[in-house]
Amino acid sequence: MMEPQTIRMDISSDDVFLPYIRQFVSDSSLAMGFDPRSASLAEVETNSLFSYAIDVIPSGILRLECRFEPSLLRLSLFDEGGNLCGTREVVGL
Amino acid sequence: MNDKQMLLTVEFVDGVPMARILRFSGDLDSTNAEHVSEVVLSLLGEGVLHIVADFTKLRYVNSTGLGALLFANKKMKEAGGSMKIAGVNENVFEIIEIIGANTLLEIHRTMDDAIATLK
Amino acid sequence: MTLPVSTVLLEPFAEEPTVSVLRLYGDIGLEAITRISALVDDLVEKKRFHLLVDLSQVNFLSSPVVGALMGCRERLMRRSGSIALLAPKPELAEKLNLMGVNLVFPYYSNKNAFLRHFRWEYQSESRSLTLEVPAYAGYVPAIRRLIAGLLLSKGYTPREAFQLESIVDELSNNAIEHGLPIDKKFSISFSFDKSSIHLAVANGCKTLSSEAQERIREKFRNPCIIPGSMRGRGIALVKKIASDMTFRVDAQRVQVSITKMREES
Numbered sequence: 002m003m004e005p006q007t008i009r010m011d012i013s014s015d016d017v018f019l020p021y022i023r024q025f026v027s028d029s030s031l032a033m034g035f036d037p038r039s040a041s042l043a044e045v046e047t048n049s050l051f052s053y054a055i056d057v058i059p060s061g062i063l064r065l066e067c068r069f070e071p072s073l074l075r076l077s078l079f080d081e082g083g084n085l086c087g088t089r090e091v092v093g094l
Numbered sequence: 095m096n097d098k099q100m101l102l103t104v105e106f107v108d109g110v111p112m113a114r115i116l117r118f119s120g121d122l123d124s125t126n127a128e129h130v131s132e133v134v135l136s137l138l139g140e141g142v143l144h145i146v147a148d149f150t151k152l153r154y155v156n157s158t159g160l161g162a163l164l165f166a167n168k169k170m171k172e173a174g175g176s177m178k179i180a181g182v183n184e185n186v187f188e189i190i191e192i193i194g195a196n197t198l199l200e201i202h203r204t205m206d207d208a209i210a211t212l213k
Numbered sequence: 214m215t216l217p218v219s220t221v222l223l224e225p226f227a228e229e230p231t232v233s234v235l236r237l238y239g240d241i242g243l244e245a246i247t248r249i250s251a252l253v254d255d256l257v258e259k260k261r262f263h264l265l266v267d268l269s270q271v272n273f274l275s276s277p278v279v280g281a282l283m284g285c286r287e288r289l290m291r292r293s294g295s296i297a298l299l300a301p302k303p304e305l306a307e308k309l310n311l312m313g314v315n316l317v318f319p320y321y322s323n324k325n326a327f328l329r330h331f332r333w334e335y336q337s338e339s340r341s342l343t344l345e346v347p348a349y350a351g352y353v354p355a356i357r358r359l360i361a362g363l364l365l366s367k368g369y370t371p372r373e374a375f376q377l378e379s380i381v382d383e384l385s386n387n388a389i390e391h392g393l394p395i396d397k398k399f400s401i402s403f404s405f406d407k408s409s410i411h412l413a414v415a416n417g418c419k420t421l422s423s424e425a426q427e428r429i430r431e432k433f434r435n436p437c438i439i440p441g442s443m444r445g446r447g448i449a450l451v452k453k454i455a456s457d458m459t460f461r462v463d464a465q466r467v468q469v470s471i472t473k474m475r476e477e478s
Contacts, residue, residue, distance in 0.1 A: 006347040013340040015329055021362030028355030059325035062341070124350050124386050154375070156382045157446035185375040192453045193446050 006033070008067040016055050023047045026067060026076070033069045035093035043074055046089035050078045054086045069093075101126050102133060110212045112175070113144035115205075119151035122159035130159070134166040143175030146208045150181030160195050167199055176200065180208040221245050223252045228328055231335075232263045234299075240273040246281045253285040262294025263335065265327060266318075269300040279314060286318065295335065297327055333367065339406040340367065348389045348397050348416065357381040360403055360412075367405070369475070376454050377410060377473065383447035384414040384469050391429075392416035392467050408475050415468035426462045433460040433469065 008029060012018060026047040030040040047065075054063055063086075064079040074091040101120055107113040114137055122130065134145065145166065155163075163179070170177045180202040182190065190196050202208035220238035233256055235249070256264065266282065268274070286296045297319045301309060309315060321327035332338035342363060346352050360381050361374040369377075381401070388399040399416035421429070436448035448469075452458050455471035 006349070007345075008347070008352070009343075009345040011341070011343040013342070015340060015366075016326060017329075017366040018340075018363055021359050021366065024362065025355050025359040028358060029352055032349070032351035032355060056325070059329065121354060123354060123382060125354060154378065156379065156386070157450055158386065160446065185372060188372075188376075189379060189450065192450055 005068065005070045007069070010065045010067070011062050012065070014055050014058050014061055014063050019048065019051055019055065022051060022065070026065075026074075029067060030069075030074060030091070030093065033074075033093070035074070035091075039074075039091055039093040043076070043091045043093075046076055046091055050076055050087045050089055054078055054080070058086075102130065104133065104137070107144075107146065107209060107212060110144065110209075112142055113146065113212050114142050115146045115148055115209075117148040117151070119153075121154040122152060122162070123154065123156045124158040127158045127162035130162040131165050134169060138169060138173055143170065143173060144212055145170055145175075145177045146205065146212070147177065147179045148181055148205055149179055149183070149186065150205070152181075152183070152186060155186050155189060157193060160190065160193055164195060164198060178202055178208040178211060180205045219245055221248045221252070223256075226265060226324075228324065229331060231261070232265055232331065233261055234265045234267055236267045236270070237274075238270045241271055241278050242273070242275045243277050245278055249278070249281050249285065253288060257288055257292065262289050262292045263331070264289060264294070264296045265299050265324075266296065267299045268305060269302070271301065271305060274305060274309065276312065279309070279312060283317065295331070297321060297331075299324065299327060333407065337406050337408070339404050341404040342401070343403070344401040345398055346401070348392075348399050350386060350389055353382055353385045353389070356385060356401065360401075363403075364405065364410070368407070369405075373473075373475065377412070380412060380451050380454055380471055380473070381414075383451050384412070384471075387447055387469070388414050388416040388467070392418055395419050395465070410473040410475075411470070412473075413468055413470040415466060417466050420464050421462070426464065429462045429467060430460065433458070433462075 012022065023044045027040045027044040030043045031037070035043065051063070058080055061081045066077040068075040072093045074093060076089045076091070078086040080086055101118060101122065103117045105115040105117065107115055116133070137145065147163070167177045178200045181204065182201060190199070202211070219240055219242065221241070222236045224234045224236060226232040226234045235252065237245070253264065256262070264285065282296070289296050299321055300323060301320065306320065319330070321330065333340070340363065342360065344356060346356065357378040361378040364374040364377055365371065385399065385401065392399065395417045399414065402413045404411050433448060436452060451471060454473070456474045457472045459470050461468045
């Protein structure tokens with residue numbers, strides 16, 4: 002098992018980006034050895050985090066942190082000011 | 095998902111026992127290029143002399159992937175055989191051209207064209 | 214305030230001064246056509262060429278009114294303007310789609326979605342992505358697909374997106390393989406608008422001697438493709454695809470930046 006790793010993403014708030022952000026989290030999860038079902042859950046949780054944020058923060062930058070720990074993905078979303086918008090966890094198998 | 099397993103399948107060519115079809119799908123890049131080289135060396139070890147690479151479902155290739163193909167091409171020729179590529183999409187072909195590999199690789203428009211050169 | 218059954222109002226758009234909002238209320242039939250056309254004529258005279266038609270309070274829109282809106286569209290677009298529909302109710306949207314209206318007018322479910330599109334399209338607003346990623350080759354496919362997807366979502370062609378995907382892939386793998394990223398990370402900065410793309414890939418490294426720095430600079434200055442060789446093609450490929458490539462090599466950091474101009478808008 003690889004040591005914990007974090008991906009940090011700052012991205013413009015734009016609803017048309019959402020499918021690709023979700024796919025990125027899913028692809029990254031697979032690259033970290035998650036099974037397809039867990040990667041799919043990661044995609045769903047990313048969607049849930051972002052959908053709300055994009056509606057209330059229609060412009061500017063959103064920051065997503067994906068922290069991969071042994072068999073766990075922690076997703077954290079922040080606004081441009083560094084305020085936490087939401088977190089999700091996905092257990093990887 | 096295991097990219098290596100998803101990427102490549104090997105098939106026989108009717109009537110040409112020393113040839114194999116390698117069907118590629120998805121993306122050929124730095125994460126799986128080495129696997130391609132391993133498969134080719136393994137086939138050479140089995141006495142295969144001709145490879146027809148089906149790129150019809152290959153979406154993307156990078157320079158490392160192309161390097162693996164050039165390696166495979168070189169090894170087949172050294173063994174007295176050949177490697178043919180077919181079904182290359184426009185975007186992939188443009189990368190092959192930019193790198194200059196189109197002058198080194200035998201590229202056919204369709205799999206039928208490529209296989210016909212074996213018979 | 215209770216409005217008459219069929220009401221047509223024209224207002225400025227508070228969030229975007231260059232856009233006017235045509236608010237329609239109730240059942241909009243033949244009787245509204247003259248007023249709508251007059252309002253749009255007035256806009257054109259005042260050189261205001263962008264119109265958002267708010268359908269959120271509309272129950273019914275007759276075909277002649279749709280025809281009138283088509284005429285307005287023509288007048289505005291002839292002057293490089295635009296017209297879009299805002300938040301039609303589901304039943305109305307379904308009827309409009311049957312008429313093929315969705316093939317001609319863009320719809321937006323809310324004003325933020327409209328603003329995002331409008332500013333991108335007419336004010337050269339850009340979009341950006343910054344990634345800080347562990348230096349692990351397994352992430353590169355995800356990164357390049359993400360960047361290609363962002364470009365496609367904003368109207369870049371599959372070929373343009375593919376070319377950027379190639380650039381991202383080569384520079385990222387170069388940073389991971391050759392960059393000796395000291396903190397086991399590398400970074401990508403990506404920004405684009407309708408006409409151009411900017412990308413920079415950077416990594417920290419163990420202190421490079423002056424000679425080592427110069428060797429790296431030379432590799433970027435004169436990348437060479439050796440026919441038949443399996444190595445050294447990535448940077449050459451990037452240079453050929455990009456409109457411009459620059460690099461900066463310091464004792465502890467390497468950064469490669471590219472610009473790619475769109476070939477046609």
